[in-house]
Amino acid sequence: MIELYNHELSGNCYKVRLMLSLLGLEHELVPVDLIKGEQKAAEFLKLNPLGQVPVLTDGEVVIRDAQAILVYLGRRYGGEDWLPVESESMSKVVQWLTVAANEIQHSLATARLYFLFNAQINLELAQQKAHQILQILNEHLAMRSWLECERPTIADVACFPYVGLGADGKISLEAYPHVVTWCERIKQLPGYIGMPGLLVVTSARRQWLTE
Amino acid sequence: MIELYNHELSGNCYKVRLMLSLLGLEHELVPVDLIKGEQKAAEFLKLNPLGQVPVLTDGEVVIRDAQAILVYLGRRYGGEDWLPVESESMSKVVQWLTVAANEIQHSLATARLYFLFNAQINLELAQQKAHQILQILNEHLAMRSWLECERPTIADVACFPYVGLGADGKISLEAYPHVVTWCERIKQLPGYIGMPGLLVVTSARRQWLTE
Numbered sequence A, B: 001m002i003e004l005y006n007h008e009l010s011g012n013c014y015k016v017r018l019m020l021s022l023l024g025l026e027h028e029l030v031p032v033d034l035i036k037g038e039q040k041a042a043e044f045l046k047l048n049p050l051g052q053v054p055v056l057t058d059g060e061v062v063i064r065d066a067q068a069i070l071v072y073l074g075r076r077y078g079g080e081d082w083l084p085v086e087s088e089s090m091s092k093v094v095q096w097l098t099v100a101a102n103e104i105q106h107s108l109a110t111a112r113l114y115f116l117f118n119a120q121i122n123l124e125l126a127q128q129k130a131h132q133i134l135q136i137l138n139e140h141l142a143m144r145s146w147l148e149c150e151r152p153t154i155a156d157v158a159c160f161p162y163v164g165l166g167a168d169g170k171i172s173l174e175a176y177p178h179v180v181t182w183c184e185r186i187k188q189l190p191g192y193i194g195m196p197g198l199l200v201v202t203s204a205r206r207q208w209l210t211e
Helices: A011-022 A042-047 A066-077 A087-117 A123-141 A154-164 A177-187 A198-210 B011-022 B042-047 B066-077 B087-117 B123-141 B154-164 B177-187 B198-210
Strands: A002-006 A027-031 A055-058 A061-064 B002-006 B027-031 B055-058 B061-064
Touching: A002 A011, A011 A066, A011 A087, A011 A154, A042 A055, A055 A066, A061 A066, A061 B087, A066 A087, A066 A154, A066 B087, A087 A123, A087 A154, A087 B061, A087 B066, A087 B087, A123 A154, A123 A177, A154 A177, B002 B011, B011 B066, B011 B087, B011 B154, B042 B055, B055 B066, B061 B066, B066 B087, B066 B154, B087 B123, B087 B154, B123 B154, B123 B177, B154 B177
Parallel strands: A002 A027, B002 B027
Antiparallel strands: A002 A055, A055 A061, B002 B055, B055 B061
């Protein structure tokens, strides 16, 4: 059975939940309480020495890092649909895995951390970087329905979550119509799931945090 | 002919030069003057809207981002030696591409930018993060010769450059003996090239910068 070490509010965990759902794969969620610091506990560090969710286990296989997990699920269960193995197509897809792990992580995801968890970050810089990458995404998507390969791939699944959750970091997508259309297109995919109850969970969690 | 849009002092460009050399691939270097801002010029942005080196072209193929270029070269010219396509092995390798693009980039590479180019960054935070990832690498390499697959892969090529260049960011590897041994092992690979003349080039460039 596939198990996902998961936190409900993590966009990187959502990324994997979305991929699992798009592939129609049964799995179990193992909650990791980030507030209590369970991701830094000795038991968890054996799974991921970086002390981060998500981690996915599939029998004896243990994979950390949302992008690497998308590669695993795509290759293992998706044939070549979600991750082509031909050199040019694969590397074009990987370009966007880096954007997800670096540019989007240090802009949209970071701004979201500020508002959801009061993380000590440079909000202005994060928002400035967010608009830079959104502009690039918008121009790229002006002539395309999907990021690469003219079909949905793990590139879209890697980049979509924190873009779609932009509002959590007070980043409006209003100026990026092609990005908005792309988000809507992803939401129409068979098996799509959102992040249900985010606002409810968030306000409960914020209340809990300030108690 | 393969062309690499290159800057002599960029560790991410060096990463690609190293891979090209390990694969014994002929190529031409196209210098991009980062000091003059050529990477933000309209002509270059057509190749890479993110305005960063390296970019690799191979006939009609254009790939940006050091990690994606390693994937391209590995898949196109390396068979399965440098990047296996089996799901578990491939995703294990990709885990380290993310570490190179995120954890190493925002620690060792950033500290280096501070000392080489007087970049405005939080040096203390970068150095602290550098020691965290070096500790993780050291423990991982305590029981292994290579990062994954018991042989050199693009994971090693992606992570080695900024680790090997740690001294440029005043980050000593002294406390990480397994990392040092791994670096030495990489330097023994057939086709290995270093970053020749770095200190010479650097002092000339620094002088130029301060004139």
